[in-house]
Amino acid sequence: MTENSVALDNPGTKNPDGSPSGPAPRTGLALAVILTCQLMVVLDSAVVTIALPDIQRTLHFSTVGLSWVQNAYMLAFGGLLLLGGRTGDIFGRRKTFIYGVGLFTIASLVGGLANSSGLLLVARAAQGLGAAVAAPSTLALIITTYQDATKRARAIALYSTVTGAGAAIGLILGGVLTTEASWRWVFFINVPFGVAVVLLTPLVIREPERIRGRLDIPGALTATAGTVALVYGFIRAASNGWGDGAAIGSLVAAVVLLVGFVLIEARTQQPLVPLGLLAQRTRGGSYLALLLVAASMFGMFFFLTQYLQNVLGYSPLRAGFAFLPFAVFMFVGAAVVQPLVAKLGGVAVLIAGTVLVGVGLLWLTQVGAGTSYAGGVLGPVVLFGLGGGFAFVPLSLAILGGVPPEDSGTASGILQATQQVGGSLGTAVLVTFFNTAVRHPGGQISLNPLLEARRALSHGVDVTMGVSAAFAAGALLLILALIRLPRPDAAAPSAVEEVDQTAAVG
Template sequence: MSENIITRHAAPAVERAAKPEVRPPRPGLALALILACQLMVVLDATVVSIALPGIQRTLHFSAAGLSWVQNIYLLVFGGLLLLGGRAGDILGRRRLLTFGVALFTLASLLGGLATNPGLLIAARAAQGVGAAIAAPNTLALIVSTYQEPARRARAIGLFSSMSAGGAAVGMILGGLLTSYFSWRSVMFINVPFGLAIVLLAPRLIREPERHPSRLDLGGAITATLGTSGLVYAFIRAATAGWSAPSTLGCFAAAVLLLAGFVLWEARAAKPLLPLHLLTDRVRAGGYLTMLLLPASMFGMFFFVTQYLQNVLGYSPLRTGFAFLPLALLIFVGARLAPRLVPRYGTRPFLYGGPVLLLTGLLLLTRISAHTGYAGGILPSMVLFGTGAGFTMVPLSITILSGVRPEESGAASGTLQTMQQAGGALGTAVLLTVFSAATRHPAGRTPHALFAHGVSTAMGAAALVIAVALLTIVAVVRPQGRPR
């Protein structure tokens, strides 16, 4: 009798102990750590850009060498994201996030202490490795932690606001740090936040169930080299030209490697990227759109920054604050979208957001050497910030819906690969358009020539957004009002 009573009372406790935790003990603090990690790795892609003149003066970089301070981070980050996402599925997402942030933090410290160009570029490459290990596991932790659709949508909304707004925040922070301190501060600022994440993550973030498997090394090598080769080919095209043998060779190598990756994954027992994630029409269209949107967004950030400083004569600090309306609107839109999507569906946002982005870019095609900030740049930033804030969250939700928990790392790693590769590719392609437009002065003043190049590049960016919108309409076909 007593044994039955004990067994009856003990069974629920045993079931509760055996049942995996759905949410961490303090989900708010866990989410704050995950978002801080994402902001660090995204912000670092642009925070250095405003510090580049100071870096060149201090470390005596050549003009060509200076571009690698920015490009090496994007190259390594984009090339290793797929591997980082799949490794998290197998080895543990919290463990990989903590290790990636630790490496990123150490590399930031060494970069701030660099005394020559080689050391700084090596530190930036190491930052890219750490970011590629940590970043795909941030989104995967959100997907596996928040099972309830409404909570997950809100968490993805915050994550997307960090991803979309981080680039603009990086410019603001870069302007502040370089104006009041030095370029080294943009590297040192990562250290205290990185240490806090490393110390607190094991206590606040629940480690999801791991899925032991063999890491697909063949897929990892071909994906990393192929993605890196493609990004480098576009970077090379912007500097050496599209017809240069080195550019054509990089493109050929990248195509062969990526084709080899697809063939390898089709036969692999435990693929790095399960190809059925791409056979779904909606998800495949979403990934393509996620490649195209950052391509125009990062290009817009890059060229408007140059226009404000080179044509309007803004200081780095003033340039950073000029992006404040854009950053605020991205955060507001990303906060509101998760609350509105359950009511209205994703269709109005995935149609309306890109239209706002397209309109903002078309306005920028009209700028000249005499265009002011309030009348010419600010309206575009308002449209662009609103469009980006209301587009990225519904698109992320569309891509990740229906993904099995054991594949959330691969799915989120692919999503972030599209974002980072799109940003790098878009900037490189638009640089090529800008170079072609400014090759023949035709009697223009330097400011007028520069403005003409920016206007032409923004026209190309508008074309990219138009292709993204067409993909959404024809392939993704987002849902209207949910049942």
């Protein structure tokens, strides 16, 4: 038994830096606390989407200003994830987790009470900051809480399911809260859960061993500025088109800053992001594949929501519940993915998941103004749920496998930053294709303006789903070319066992 495993088994021991190791971990409650935080973070963007029209009427937002209710959160969250991950590694993952959730909860309360557009935007940015501080510690705390390989893999599967299904759950919850109560409750709903997480975390989660070191300030500044510029460039391009000067300038600045960041990290003894994490073939390929899968999935939610409401005439509440099969089958996929990985291997399951997502996207290229939900939408939504469940878990295992424990928070931060940047990139690219397609719908011209508008929007959705399918195809090629996971036989450890052997506590 190692020194660190002894520390885990004896509640009275302390970590090497003198901090208390805390109470014996209650893995079930610990996982519930961690997943509650992750669900709050990932559904926050979607849950607000449904409420935007009511927010605009109440606080008198302009159309451009309203977009920043979403953008302020995405910008702070996506831009600060890397810094949040390394901060947790150095200053304590449980501590930063609590502080991040606390800030997110307070900002949610302020957002719900906001009586002006400016105050709401400040609250949204503060929510993003809190999420960026808390979110990278979620996966790291799962790794350090679960010592058993099988239980850890099951926990990671649930984490991936919550992450993937969060958008669908957010749409459903947003529709219910906005319709039955008020838009303010899409913010207030976070408060009781946030308070519970802050109070329970010290009781059920131990503080993992910290890294002795200093924060890489030059790396933190260039990484944060570069990521913020990148996310802002994508957001700006999605709103104003790829010819917008501010979007181009922001993306150019992002490239310069991120190249500078790489040069700094290569020469720093204690880098913000150890470049070796990205240089390993399987992990680097997994990050790239995740980027493309996220781009395709974010686009699906964004445009399918518009199709349901503007073409099929669904109310916000009904549109939210239309995604319920996605969430259900994500959980079904998570329930069966672990035995499938053990039997077939992680790469085979990952390929199957990516193919299911791609087939669902291709299926959606056939929707039209007269397509019914059951005839053209339900099937793809089911495939997305199963495909997402099959894809996200092996990707998470491939990324976390072999990560030194002192870098687990950083690896988790990069994982979530990849998802956010992938979603922003995908949305920006797809909006460009959508706008072009809507302006040139083709086909027979109708004298009915409403029917013509529905046909044009349907054509735009067809085109964007085709581009999203191309993203999924790119992810599939990366998986086939770069990702190698151990085969499920007795001679080689499984991907789950690899995570257990290489990502143990301290």
